[in-house]
Amino acid sequence: MAIADVYSSKQIEVLRETIKKDWFINLLHGAKRSGKTKINNDLFLFELRRVRKIADDEGIKEPMYILAGVSSSTIQKNILQELYNMYSIEPKFDKHGNFKLFGVKVVQAYTGNIGGVGAIRAMTAHGAYINETSLARQEVFGEIVSRCSGTGARILADTNPDNPEHWLKKEYIDNPTNKIKNFHFVLDDNTFLSNEYRENIKATTPSGMFWDRDILGLWVSAEGVVYQDFDANKHYIDSDSLPPLSKFYCGVDWGYEHWGSIVVIGETEEGTSYLIEEHATQFQEIDYWVDIAKGIQERYGSRVSFYCDSARPEHVARFKRENINAMNADKARLSGVESVAKRIKVNKLFICRDRVKKFRDEIYQYVWDEKKGEPIKEFDDVLDALRYAIYTDEVRKGKRAIITNKVQFGF
Structure with a gap:
C-alpha cells in the first residue's frame, strides 16, 4: 500500500x-x-x-x-x-x-x-x-x-x-x-x-x-448582514400559498422594555419550515404571553412545543403551570445562526410576509460584530425567537434519532 x-x-x-x-x-x-x-x-x-x-x-x-x-x-x-x-x-x-x-x-x-x-x-x-x-x-x-x-x-x-x-x-x-x-x-x-x-x-x-x-479555512471577521442569503423575492411567500403543514413549534424571546416575541414555525413532511405567525410587542407582562401561547395551542394543538429563552426561568415555569409545553431553548448562538442561515441558503425556510412585521424590520439590520465574530445584540428580538425554534428543534431531532438507533440497533 x-x-x-x-x-x-x-x-x-x-x-x-x-x-x-x-x-x-x-x-x-x-x-x-x-x-x-x-x-x-x-x-x-x-x-x-x-x-x-x-x-x-x-x-x-x-x-x-x-x-x-x-x-x-x-x-x-x-x-x-x-x-x-x-x-x-x-x-x-x-x-x-x-x-x-x-x-x-x-x-x-x-x-x-x-x-x-x-x-x-x-x-x-x-x-x-x-x-x-x-x-x-x-x-x-x-x-x-x-x-x-x-x-x-x-x-x-x-x-x-x-x-x-x-x-x-x-x-x-x-x-x-x-x-x-x-x-x-x-x-x-x-x-x-x-x-x-x-x-x-x-x-x-x-x-x-x-x-x-x-470551506476556505480562513480566520476572517464577520461583515455586514448576518443572513446574507436571504432574498425577499424568494423567501417571502403569502400565507394563502402555504403547503400542507404536518408539525408546529414555537420560539419565545422574553422582553419588556425591549421587544418580546413568540414565533410559530410550521413544517412540511419533507422538512421545509415556514414562519407562519409572529407576535412581538413591548411592555407586556407574562399574562399577555400566556394568552398568546394559549391561542397558539387552540390553533395548532395542545402539545405544540415552545422553545423559550432561559433568561426568565419564572416565565418558563408559569408557562408550564398553564399546561403549555414549554422548555428551555438551546441558545448556542453561532450554531443557531448557522442553522437558520443554512435553511435560508438551501431554500428550506420561508416567511409569510403578511403575517410578520418586526421580522421585516430586523432581517436587514441584524449585522455582525466584526471584532467578536457574533451578531450585534440589536434588531434581534424576532430573529432570536426564530433561532431558538429552528435550532432547538434540530438538536432535539438529533437526540431523538440517537435514542431510536440505540433502541433499534442496541448501540
Missing part, C-alpha cells in the same frame, strides 16, 4: 515536515472536515513512541504526556474513538481518567475553563496534543506549554478558524518560526471525501463568514 492510499497530499506534506525536522509547536488549522485531526491523531501515536524512546535513554520509568481538549467528551469523540475505529486502540483508564499507551502515561486536561489546569499542575510532560485549540482558554494553553519541559518535548495542536483577533492566530499562526510550524487546510485538501460530499457541503454552507471559515 502506497502512502498516498492512506494520506492526502496535504497530510503527506505535514508528515514530511514534522517527522524529519525539529520543532516545538506544530499547529494545524483550517476548514472543518479537511483532515487535520486524522493526521494529528497519527502523529500523536508517533510522538508517544518517540517519547518512550527518549525516556528509555534517560532511565525514566513512566514519562508523562498531556492529551488536551475542551472536555472529556470532545477528547473521546475526536481522538480516542477515532483511534479505536482505525487501530482498535482501547485505553484502560485509571480513577483519574488517565491511561497508559506505548509505555507513556497520558494525562487528560480540559481546556474549556481555568480549572482544566488542575490535572497538570507541577507535572513535567514530554509533550502534548491539544485538540480544538482555538476553544482553549489562553491561560490553560499557556500552562500546557509551560509543563512541556521534558527532554525533546513537542506540542501538537489543531483547530478550526476563529476571528482574526484571536490570541492563537496573533501569537502563533502569524508568527511562525523554526520552532513553531503551522499548516493551513481547506476543505478540498481532504481528497478522501467524495466530490459529491464536498459539493453538497459547499452548496449548503451559508455565504460570508461561514463559507470563508468552513
